Amino acid sequence: MDIAIIDYGVGNLRSVQKGFEHAGVEGVHITDDPARVAAADGIVLPGVGAFRDAACNLRDSGMWDVVVQAAEADVPLLGICVGLQLLASVGLEEGEWEGLGLVPGTCERLPDGVKIPHIGWNTVDYPRSSPLFEGIDEGEAFYFVHSYRLIPEDGSCIIGSVEHGVPFAAAVQSCNVYAVQFHPEKSSTKGLHLLANFGRIVEERTS
DSSP states (O other), rough: OOOOEEEEEEEEEHHHHHHHHHOOOSEEEEEHHHHHHHHHSSSEEOOOHHHHHHHHHHHHOOHHHHHHHHHHTOOEEEETTTHHTTTSSSSSSSSSSEEHHHEEEEEEEEEEEETTEEEEEEEEEEEEEEEGGOOTTOEEEEEEESEEEEEEEGGOOOEEEEEEEEEEEEEEEEETTTSSOGGGGSSSSHHHHHHHHHHHHHHHHHH
């Protein structure tokens, strides 16, 4: 099994890789080589910082089309934090920026009146079941650090919901595309369980 963590100059990639290692998932590597990502059995799209910068870096790295083509070929994909936001059709951070469009919708700033950024532990509920949360009880807490949220056009893709002033998507799934707004690698045993679940999703597809 071969899971590629995309290195496009955004995010603490080593912490994500170590999370998978602690979760017992083998074959996870960090790469900035589009060809190696294209050949992977599973892909992880991490990210921190601004949508605009992440989107520009992803294009400049040559990974943009690789991610879209892999998703269309049913390769399991896991977006983390800004990696979730990039799945939107458009991001509205310091302007209007094109997203990958794999989960149609907009990435918008959290509403006025709530503490921004949203930092710390918050509980997640499950509007619908998903293998990504298999074995993780509803209402468990995960670690969030963000100021923007994904608002999908089709709410049925939301597999995890969190409330910070208002409810919004903590996790989404569209066929083989999964993504979480929180940081599983910083979310203790439950976050590692989620990473192990993604490893099993990839393994089942390759078996």
